[in-house]
Amino acid sequence: MSLDWIYYAISWILLTWHSAWDAIGVPVDAVIGTNFAWILAIVFLVVTVRVILFPIFVKQIKSQRAMQALQPKVKELQEKHKGDRETLQKEMMELYRKEKANPLMGCLPMFLQIPVFLGLFHVLRRLDPAKQAKTLYGWSVEQFDSASSAKLFTAPIAGKFGSTADELARLGANGTTVKIIAGVLVLVMMGTTYLTSRQMILKTGWAEDPQQRMIQRLMLYGIPLSLLISGAIFPIGVIIYWVTNNLFTLGQQQWVLRKYPPPATATSKATSGARNPVQPAKTGALFGRKPAPQPPAKATAPKVAAPKPGAKPVNPKKGRPAKRRG
Template sequence: MMAVVYGAISGILLFWHGAWQLLFGDAAALGTDWAWVLGIVFLVLTVRGVLFPVYVRQIKSQRAMQALQPRVKEIQERHKDDRETMQKELLELYRTEKANPLTAFLPMLVQIPVFLGLFHVLRHLKPTMPEHMKTLYGWTVTQFDSASSATLFGAPIAASLRSGAQELSLLGADGTTVRIVAAILIVTMIATTYLSSRQMILRTGWAEDPQQRTVQRLMLYGIPFSLLVSGLIFPIGVIIYWVTTNLFSLAQQTWVLRKYPPPTSGTPKAGATATPARATPPARSLAPRPGAKPTTARRGATRGR
């Protein structure tokens, strides 16, 4: 199964590399083989473009789920002692309203094998690889040798921050250059991952449920922190893929949140400032001011005495 994924990833990468090579040739500028770097970037754009309709379906289903929350809570309260009946009514509610909780995971489930496939293909790019291994997944020996020596600002895209002296020597790379480029990309990867999660949470608001809020905090802080560790072993080419994916996600979320805004509720979002109520003017006193002339009614009352 994964061999099919590796072949598909290689095919898309080689297609875009070939397209950009027609424009740039084999020349490198700023220590960068742009045909290979842009091949990775457009691999992301191809995958995300294919997944965009799935992402829109995910957002629509998510909005439907948010709108159904009051009815879901009502069913849960009514059948809290009968889980079987509760599940049946919830499934019927989701079916009637065409809301599927599982669609939230579809884009992620599709992207995981793509990411693993690219990770495997880039880790496979080593100059010491035997020739019969270089031609796996539709590569030619010439393409393999070109990709294994491709660089971004002087750092091979097949190298990582943890690449040892022997591996760097085989790649013909300078260790300091690799560490600088990899470190900058890792920081960018972490920052864009954080901004992507923060953008979504700020636009939809913090969840009221403590468990859901914990999940939101995990996404906001836990995932970026985990990338600090994972980034040490990611090849530079994989980090390029991840950064491009995050930038695409930021733009995609901005568009989707404008077109499909989250449902509004009467409760203000966390951090929102409630509009102050208009002050009611104090009741006017009926007692006469000192030195004021008596009104007609008071003068009539005085004459009647």
């Protein structure tokens, strides 16, 4: 299957944004060793894709909420069909179908972005002055030459941590500079990838289903660690795309999670229902200090009952023994 349509689409978006920034007056020539028009074109490629995928992202959050709400029923099925994996899978699929919950929806936005990532990866890899087909995918020779010489702090956006000496020579780049810029960006890419997964798990909680929990652990730890190796073959422009996409995801998730908060679990309800059954300890005791002694309560005089209506007043002197005279 040919992926040329993806390469043409990615190239068109990049060139459109580059032309827009050029028309606005963003310098085409390098400033501080950076061609900002091309860097912004990559950043707004992310914005374009994320705006298109936003409705699917909202569906992803709603599906995750539905999956969370079904966890008690899933647990019941697991207990009921313990040891019968085939029946358990059938019952769970029937439950998901009945409640209109899709376990795969959680990964759909990420899967839909893979073609975009691969398309950008391919387009930037061909930004080599030695390539003859400069006008491929709708580029003009002038646009190709401009993009192939575009840099971020003097490191070409087509360069990568693992670039060979010949590749660096054709791009007119310094190998040490490229490795430093690419290395820092790979670390930022790993960190932001971890934060996006952590943000989602902290807001939605760990899944009860072992398979879902395994996927969460893979997203949280496996993918960021894998980027330490695979990041060496990513062009700097692709890493810029990835980091920008992660930052966009962090902001978008924060907004969507506020708009669609996770459902209250039975545990949280039980905790809130039994809130403050015992008076909390004094703050000082938490740090190993004895609480300050409390002053003794003042003794209060016993209250005297008021006389009943219509009763004769009682003379307190009456009834006392008379003093003997000496």
